Amino acid sequence: MAFQLPALPWAKNGLAPHISEETINYHYGKHHATYVTKLNGLVEGTENAKKDLADLVKTTDGGLFNNAAQHWNHSFYWNSLSPSGGGEPKGAIKAAIEQDFGSFQKFKDDFSANAAGHFGSGWVWLVKGTDGKLKIHQTHDAGNPLRDGAGVPLLTCDVWEHAYYVDYRNDRPSYVKAWWNLVNWDFANNNLAKA
Amino acid sequence: MLKFGVLLALVAPCFCKHLEPAFVSGVPSVRGGRPGSSRLLATATSVKPSVYEEFGVTDVLNAKPFSLPPLPWDPMSLGGISKETIAYHYGKHHATYVRKLNGIAKEKPEIAAMSLEDVVKKSDGAVFNNAAQIWNHNFYWNCLKPNGGGTPTGPIAQKINEAFGSFEAFKEQFSARAAGHFGSGWVWLVQGADGKLNIVDGHDAANPVRDGGDKPVMVIDVWEHAYYIDFRNARPNYINAFFDSINWDFVNSQLA
Numbered sequence: 001m002a003f004q005l006p007a008l009p010w011a012k013n014g015l016a017p018h019i020s021e022e023t024i025n026y027h028y029g030k031h032h033a034t035y036v037t038k039l040n041g042l043v044e045g046t047e048n049a050k051k052d053l054a055d056l057v058k059t060t061d062g063g064l065f066n067n068a069a070q071h072w073n074h075s076f077y078w079n080s081l082s083p084s085g086g087g088e089p090k091g092a093i094k095a096a097i098e099q100d101f102g103s104f105q106k107f108k109d110d111f112s113a114n115a116a117g118h119f120g121s122g123w124v125w126l127v128k129g130t131d132g133k134l135k136i137h138q139t140h141d142a143g144n145p146l147r148d149g150a151g152v153p154l155l156t157c158d159v160w161e162h163a164y165y166v167d168y169r170n171d172r173p174s175y176v177k178a179w180w181n182l183v184n185w186d187f188a189n190n191n192l193a194k195a
Numbered sequence: 196m197l198k199f200g201v202l203l204a205l206v207a208p209c210f211c212k213h214l215e216p217a218f219v220s221g222v223p224s225v226r227g228g229r230p231g232s233s234r235l236l237a238t239a240t241s242v243k244p245s246v247y248e249e250f251g252v253t254d255v256l257n258a259k260p261f262s263l264p265p266l267p268w269d270p271m272s273l274g275g276i277s278k279e280t281i282a283y284h285y286g287k288h289h290a291t292y293v294r295k296l297n298g299i300a301k302e303k304p305e306i307a308a309m310s311l312e313d314v315v316k317k318s319d320g321a322v323f324n325n326a327a328q329i330w331n332h333n334f335y336w337n338c339l340k341p342n343g344g345g346t347p348t349g350p351i352a353q354k355i356n357e358a359f360g361s362f363e364a365f366k367e368q369f370s371a372r373a374a375g376h377f378g379s380g381w382v383w384l385v386q387g388a389d390g391k392l393n394i395v396d397g398h399d400a401a402n403p404v405r406d407g408g409d410k411p412v413m414v415i416d417v418w419e420h421a422y423y424i425d426f427r428n429a430r431p432n433y434i435n436a437f438f439d440s441i442n443w444d445f446v447n448s449q450l451a
Contacts, residue, residue: 026427026428030427030428031428034428063377066377119321119324119399119400120378120379120398120399120400121378121379121419140378141377141378142377142378160378160419161379161418161419161420161423162419162423162428165419165420165423165424166423166427169283169287169424170283170287170288170291170420
């Protein structure tokens, strides 16, 4: 079966006013959908059509990797956001953040600086590293922690310009602030529990 | 023509101090009255000072050691590319690269002492990124003009035919490279040491001057900020707008 665009975990206007319905229409309806379409075009009739998406992300290169990883990354990104998200972390992720970054505020400042400072297109991740510690990790373009071995992804913030230009133009720091109002701590806790 | 040349001679020193020699090399050719070159720089003076105030860039227009060059045309006039895009692209992105490089130069006197082109050629990391983005944007604005586009004329027309077979074939190949570039970057028409034209992709801030010495002749910016306001994700429509605004006089002036 061909790769499919997953349903969004919330209504298209559910993230407003932090992220608008128009942004979701383009980001999910155009960018993400196009990666899925292109991925299907690239794997059609090949062994890769039967593979798991994460396997493709881990093992392929070039256009195939770019489209597979962008499909994976965006699917993960939608789940990193929630209309009822934001605020202080809770549960195991709160304890892990405080242990590995000193405080939630320190983590927030560090993550925000990484997101604002990433040059070009890419993603900023919270990962559980191979040493068991939480880390902030930047990837470029379609880069993905599963592929580069940085650890298990817990959350991600998309810093491609298409993620924020409709709502915030060049003002990426305001988009990052909006991201903090939506961050899905339940999703992070679920990922941490499995890591 | 002479009048424009005189005007330019007065204006050029402050505008061109830190521009790459290719821009500066356009100056003597205008003074010499070479056909086609005068309009390029004459229009620079037609942008009202209030535009720079509106864009919030008066601090960087004459900044040192690196400055934001004035726009070569009125930002209302490009047609397919809106004034709002120029306000952000030139007034925010381009201006910010200049401010950041000047901030770096404050801490690093060796950078302050270099020409912009030398910084592009010899530095790495954030210094390179900011310097190259200044260079690339300087070059990009000059590749555009109001009511530009159409079929090229002059030596570039022949060079394009030699390298690509026809203008249509070139347009198709260049457009495909620009549409297909993954992530942020630039797609360049360059002239190699053998004189032949070629299309090259540059990722992020990459610049042919740094990468191997091919001479840039034309560039399209394919960072999303170049087109998202006007065209959203439809990069091919932006590429068409670019082709409708190409300043072939400038492209001709860049040929070796």
